[in-house]
Amino acid sequence: NPGFHFGWGGHHHGEISFGLSPQFYQFSCPQANDIVMSVLEKAIAKDMRIAASLLRLHFHDCFVQGCDASILLDDSARIVSEKNSGPNKNSVRGFEVIDKIKSKLEEACPQTVSCADILALAARGSTVLSGGPNWELPLGRRDSKTASLSGSNKNIPPPNATIENLVTFFKRQGLDEVDLVALSGAHTIGVARCATFKQRLYNQKGNNQPDENLEKSFYFDLKTMCPKSGGDNFISPLDFGSPRMFDNTYFKLILRGKGLLNSDEVLLMGNVKETRELVKKYAQDESLFFEQFSMSMIKMGNLRPLIGFNGEVRKNCRRVN
Ligand code: HEM
Numbered sequence: 001n002p003g004f005h006f007g008w009g010g011h012h013h014g015e016i017s018f019g020l021s022p023q024f025y026q027f028s029c030p031q032a033n034d035i036v037m038s039v040l041e042k043a044i045a046k047d048m049r050i051a052a053s054l055l056r057l058h059f060h061d062c063f064v065q066g067c068d069a070s071i072l073l074d075d076s077a078r079i080v081s082e083k084n085s086g087p088n089k090n091s092v093r094g095f096e097v098i099d100k101i102k103s104k105l106e107e108a109c110p111q112t113v114s115c116a117d118i119l120a121l122a123a124r125g126s127t128v129l130s131g132g133p134n135w136e137l138p139l140g141r142r143d144s145k146t147a148s149l150s151g152s153n154k155n156i157p158p159p160n161a162t163i164e165n166l167v168t169f170f171k172r173q174g175l176d177e178v179d180l181v182a183l184s185g186a187h188t189i190g191v192a193r194c195a196t197f198k199q200r201l202y203n204q205k206g207n208n209q210p211d212e213n214l215e216k217s218f219y220f221d222l223k224t225m226c227p228k229s230g231g232d233n234f235i236s237p238l239d240f241g242s243p244r245m246f247d248n249t250y251f252k253l254i255l256r257g258k259g260l261l262n263s264d265e266v267l268l269m270g271n272v273k274e275t276r277e278l279v280k281k282y283a284q285d286e287s288l289f290f291e292q293f294s295m296s297m298i299k300m301g302n303l304r305p306l307i308g309f310n311g312e313v314r315k316n317c318r319r320v321n
């Protein structure tokens, strides 16, 4: 198998992993990306939000044990699924689309393309099909035989995080302030549940007052979509200006006090100069945002991959072989 790389070990924390390469499936499954893209096109035509959901899945995978498809494992005798963690439960979606891609790939190239690579390919494809940037994607990740519910609870940043928290969560993964702001730009597509931003509307600081940084008309609109009691699963777009388009509107809205999550707002209003300046730059210059988003996605996609003889290529993404 000419695509089989080994000998570089598995742990290049936050750095380029020399085991991954864009040509990994060049001989073993040259049609891999075409198959991914054709399934994505149909899935997105049916449900536009699926692009956002798949982009987020890759993030929630990579921040827990690295990009090893641990998030795809269902509960079983040996596995405690990450799907039930606080950040994931009733929130992450897109598993059926991953299954569909996997079954087509198993038909075309049996036991060749890992579920971890499918997540990375789906994240890139979803970005491209939403109008965002394309990038050369390093491949060759293998799939874990374990999941970590506790890791999922501990390592995925919460929406009410302060800027200091956010920087710390990202640094723990080997990602910096530039990655934090650029990758947060993924919130240019998709939605969030009322439960994730309710605190900002009714009790931001424990004083029963809204977040003073919320622009007033935006605040009143949000209150109609997210009542003080109940409605936790009502959804609002993260970027109401262009919720289906991958563009830099997300950053423009933050400048106007119209970022949905606290974690979006603090990139600008928190006391970290570097993130503040980056929000302004990306709001001004979409191509700069696209370039940095691509680089940061590659960096995130390279977090602690299993390579060589570590892990396996699952036949079914929901369970170990
Ligand atoms: C910086 C820290 C981050 C925080 C605190 C955060 C938090 C959240 C929350 C609370 C939601 C809504 C979940 C729900 O209501 O069920 C969400 C949605 C989303 N997040 Fe993030 N996120 C962060 C970074 C990222 C990154 C790095 C990416 C990808 C590169 C990402 C991609 C998305 C997408 C695309 C959605 C919409 C998903 C959908 O519509 O199904 N987020 N995020």
Ligand SMILES: [Ca+2]
Pocket (backbone or CB within 6 Å): 060, 061, 062, 063, 064, 065, 066, 067, 068, 069, 070, 071
């Ligand atoms: Ca993982």
Ligand SMILES: [Ca+2]
Pocket (backbone or CB within 6 Å): 188, 189, 239, 241, 242, 243, 244, 245, 246, 247, 248, 249, 250
């Ligand atoms: Ca947008």
